Amino acid sequence: MFDATQYSQISDRITGKLAEIPKHQESVQAEVLRLANEWYIPSWLAESIVYLGEKLWELANWAINLLNEVIEGLGAPVMFWETAYKWESARGIFTGVAAELNPASLGSTGDWKGAAATAYTTAITPQSAAAARLGASSDKVSGALQACAVSGLAFYAGVLLLVAQFVMSQIAAAAATATGVAAPVGLLASLSSGAFTLGAIVALVGTLSALLGVQASQLSTIHGEAEDGTAFPGGHWPVVAGA
């Protein structure tokens, strides 16, 4: 299920965490440079500390770019969810028409007979069927959008955990600079855990893309049904011939 309140919390926390990344990026950089210039750090060690600092800086840039792309779609799941509900009201309108255009209650033409009268009475069922088809299609569109909203929620819940982990790796990097000559070990650990976390975000994007691809092709199928010859001859609403 999609929970709009939960979603908006997740969404707020992601943007909040994302805003922390550049701040930590700056402070890690400052700490790395401070440590590299300490009197007790030999120059060969300072070089590797500076090198790791550069890599951490680049990793944070990657994180910022990646997450900025990821949050482009942050508004979509809520929009899908709300739109899914509106499709249900469209479905109600179409199935209502299908029910009202009932061959059992319409088509009693009394004395009116002949080609035009026959054309009319035989037209009722296809008209009703066309409206019913629009109702069924609307319901399916609603279902596809709901599935996308739910996948979106799961995706961003996963992203939130990973963004939080990434920020933790930045905090760990800053803390590692306090360990003096042992700093490269901590910096390297932060670098690898940060890179691993970003890799996991990329993998999540891949999983979501696959799920969304399924729903997009479902929408194309529904599109095809709204042009299908059974309910819509020649891809259009049935027209009463000879009337």
Added chain:
Amino acid sequence: MSTPTGYQVTVDTLDDEAKTWQQESNALEQGQSTVAALAFNRIEAGVFQIVVDAHTQVSQVIAGRAGEGAAECERIAGLLRRTAAGYEQTEGAAAASFRLLQK
């Protein structure tokens, strides 16, 4: 007036049915505008873009079908109203000539 018989029943039935088709035409028109309003216009949805695009297309085609349906139901309503009017006219003319004969 006594219970309507013959042509009057036909005229009344056709008028009633014309009303139904007109109502359903209005309903389909409402369906068309409801669906047309759901198409996401030019939004940036990042990874969700593929769904947004497919959805825009499907809503356009469903709104289009509903619009066609509204037009067709209205045409059927018109046909029924014209047929009913035709009956009334014919019967009216026949009654008039009958009265002339009775004079």
